[in-house]
Amino acid sequence: MDDVSRVAVTPDAADLLVRLMADHGPLMFHQSGGCCDGSSPMCYPDGEFITGSSDQHVGDLAVPGPDGDVTVPVWMSKPQYEYWKHTHLTIDVVPGRGAGFSVEAPLGVRFLLRSRLLTDAELVALGEA
Incomplete structure (x- = not known):
């Protein structure tokens, strides 16, 4: 299971990311443990949101770009990651x-997370079993 990942992106979200990268350059996501806006995945120009020791790198999204796939890192607060690490x-x-x-x-859309439990095989491959 070499292609096991904790994160993925839907085709519609990937299309939007391509459009947003044309305007904003490289992007990143951060999922905080807060309420309201903090409960949605927030998309920022890469480096605009400063991550630190209280954040966990969850994985990278591969988004098709004009010269091949572009990596979009996904971060989460460590306390929230403890609740979500099995998903x-x-x-x-x-x-x-x-x-x-x-x-x-400004575009009248919003990103959201869809989740499912990781399988036993995925947990083993990720070193979580």
Whole structure:
């Protein structure tokens, strides 16, 4: 299971990321443990949100770019990661009001997380079993 990952992106969300990268350059996601806007995956220009020792790198999304796949890192607060480490997260996009600081906010859409439990085989491959 060499291709096991904790994170994925839907085709619609990947298309939006390509569009957003054209305007903002490289991007990143951060999923905080807060409420309201903090409960949605927030998309920032890469490096605009400063991660630190209280954050966990969850994985990278491979988004098709004009010169091959572009990596979009996904981060989460460590306390929230402890609750979510047994799940696979898929970033999707739906119509609605985006989070205030997330780059998709002006477009009338918002990113959201869809989750499922990781399988036993995935947990073993990720070193979590």
